[in-house]
Amino acid sequence: MIQEQGSFAVGGTILNTAGTYNNAPTAEGQSLHGDHLYAFYQVPQNPKALPIVMLHGAFQSARSWETTSDGREGFQTIFLRRGFPVYLVDQPRRGRAGNSTVATTIEPTPYDQLFFDQFRLGRWPDYFDNVQFDRKPETLDQFFRSVTPNTGPYDAGVISDAMSALIDRSGPAILFTHSQGGGPGWLTAIKNPNVKAIVAFEPGSGFIFPEGELPEAMPSAAGTLTPEAVPMADFEKLTRIPIVIYYGDNFPTEPTTERGQDNWRVRLAMAKLWVEAVNKYGGDARLVHLPEIGIRGNTHFPMSDMNNVQIADQVSQFLAEKKLD
């Protein structure tokens, strides 16, 4: 039962070219609207007060939150059924928000096997024994086809500006982020006090700490993870809202040469330091490493894994506890 649904663009900028428009396909005197985000929203009957805004990660679009690769309902529909208005975002320079104010070149880059490893389905070509990912070939095909490229340079500032404009429009909201979306998510909450909580699934970038209090960078087989500095006045804004971070299974806490796994070892370690830092300044942040509470086999996409209803239940419990539902 849907009361209302629709889509819009929000945020972004306008480029103007000098000269006089001459009724021709040349740049003179013309403008370009770009760097906005695209959002599709649905409002159920008798909605809860706070909508949920879902921001995808790298190489992904709003697709991340829709139907799972094995054809079940994703978080879009699960949380809609649970009574929340749901906004799905294609971030600036991705998906349907493709108009970028900065040029880029898109090469067809064969990264399926890298993604299989890095998104922790297994160690190519083998699945992890306990992985919460359906093993039908057509499921893997759907998973690979959820990948979509940047149509301009990735820019967390541009993304969080547009996200803040979205929150202005949606009003007070709960923010879900995935992976690379974690960084812009924190920045959105800094920019807009109407972000009332953040649920971050496997944040992968943009770990921000107060200036002068940065932990050491963390080398890994997948490169070095470097924390980023923000003014204390900004960092403190993250201490005013409840935050929960989830990481899944099948990566070690000790260094490994397995690139796809070592990538998450350092991210989990950095996230732990980040949660400590937020809480040290009076915040309400929590990190849930799912295997530690007995939830096994989750990939980098817990919101679409085979146990995604169980994950949604975890999130619902958190939202209930924080009186956000």
Place this chain on the structure above:
Amino acid sequence: MIQEQGSFAVGGTILNTAGTYNNAPTAEGQSLHGDHLYAFYQVPQNPKALPIVMLHGAFQSARSWETTSDGREGFQTIFLRRGFPVYLVDQPRRGRAGNSTVATTIEPTPYDQLFFDQFRLGRWPDYFDNVQFDRKPETLDQFFRSVTPNTGPYDAGVISDAMSALIDRSGPAILFTHSQGGGPGWLTAIKNPNVKAIVAFEPGSGFIFPEGELPEAMPSAAGTLTPEAVPMADFEKLTRIPIVIYYGDNFPTEPTTERGQDNWRVRLAMAKLWVEAVNKYGGDARLVHLPEIGIRGNTHFPMSDMNNVQIADQVSQFLAEKKLD
């Protein structure tokens, strides 16, 4: 009241790189899934038998069929309310179906003014007197931000292959096309007999005629429109289904130096010849030039114009007449 909704990728191809995958971000031994389309579908309660599949035009995505630029319901929701399952497509190499097997470069191209003229909102910066387009600045802003670029070369063959795969999945369906989507739409119906009717809004490219029966190319202030040849056996497939084509208002039937208007003068003229050719071979094609039936002021986007409910009524009447509803 929605029974089911979701999304998936369909069609496309797989590129494989020689060598052995070595757990690293290099191409060796890896694959790329690309050139699929992305579809989002919704099925209402008590659905009609035939779903409607909606294919967008150039510089656009499924967004074309969603909320209008002035914030009203678009054809996605209007036809859902009228009982049809609705599939919205992002074609291969566009929007959320961004993974292309062929490289491209995306330049931020300032074409707002060109689009204003070519999509017949008016003669920049003035709106046409009778235009069915809301004049609030925020409406024009939304309109410009619906533009999204190709993430690979435009290829009507790639698009119609993926569209045919979608029709295999949806089963017998009614196809709506817009603008540049017209050409791939005809090809989809040639490739798949489960396309049971086509409703084409302002087809802009891919006018196909039987080999040896091509009309003259038509020069215009916007370039020359050239018909394309297909084998008679293929052309005849278009004579087996009902087809209706709609064009809107505010372009002349005599040549003009106004680029944005002259573009549509030749397309309307070519479409008239095309309808004649289809019907000459026993087809059931109809061209509706909206001003001729007293419907004035339509832009290049009749499905989202201020009178889009009136346009939807025209389409519903056509579907009823052809017993497709």
